[in-house]
Amino acid sequence: MEKKYWTIQEVACHLGVAPSLIRFWEKSFSGILQPHKNSKGARRYQEKDIAQLQYIYTLVKEKGYSLAGARKVIQKHGIASTITPGEVVQRLRRLRSFLVALKID
Template sequence: MNTNLPDKLYYSIGEVAKAFDVNASLIRFWEKEFDIIHPKKNKKGNRLFTKNDIECFKNIYYLVKVKGYTLEGAKQAIGKKGIDTTTEEIDVVKKLEDIKNELIKLKMSFDEFGTHQETKLE
């Protein structure tokens, strides 16, 4: 989950959906299901999500899409652990994914280096 959103006060539902690679309808559904999400609405009724809402979506996404929780299970986990604990867990997973990617890059460069060395020896 890589949410590269620009730094601003409010995000449209389209921006949020794109950041999480889901449909806007899922964002609306999660908004209704989880009482931790409180978007503002403009005069037209468009939802405007804050950074706090984005953090909540990160937690929900992680629990439901990554960990495989049901919606009820995710609600209970957020209620028991609190949003901060889940956020910390997500941060640790993100750091581990980054480390894994760096290690894969290093392995590929070593493999490539070994291939070049074998060619020179022949």
């Protein structure tokens, strides 16, 4: 069974960044990043939150955008254009089924 929520430490380890950077991005992209918080204030990230963080990571760390530039890109194109790894697997399985069906015909 797949997890529904991840801690900030797990997300930071997955992205290879410090938890403080994730908290900083959360403040910088406050309208976009809004993870759930439990009664004690601990952040709980869902798969969509992790996909958003991955997109921000790609823009800032890999493509070299400033935070303001990344915000503009996200406002212009939206962050919903990113797909989760689970969706990728589902799409690839459907494509494979389709191709196998073509091969049989």
